[in-house]
Amino acid sequence: MNKSELIETLAAEKGLTYKKAEEIVSIVFDSMADAMIRNERIEIRGFGSFVVKDYKAYTGRNPKTGDPIEVKPKKLPFFKVGKELKERVDVD
Secondary structure, eight states, X not given: OOHHHHHHHHHHHHTOOHHHHHHHHXXXXXXXHHHHHXXXXXXXXXXXXXXXXXXXXXXXXXXXXXXXXXXXXXXXXXXXXXXXXXXXHSOO
């Protein structure tokens, strides 16, 4: 499912216009992104949690030449699936 499919599903299930559903989905995603920018943890019970992980600088290798390169420290979003979602997906 992509963002536009999510918007269409929300509009259909709740009887909203596409524009209104699009606004709601954008507000949710923007709020989540803003929280992660502030280094806050997002937890959605039964679904999972989003956190920002810090990665330290390290010396890597250029795959083409094999030369060592310095990789700068960075922050990346990380998703950890919740127990309920894990159990719902793992159904035979």
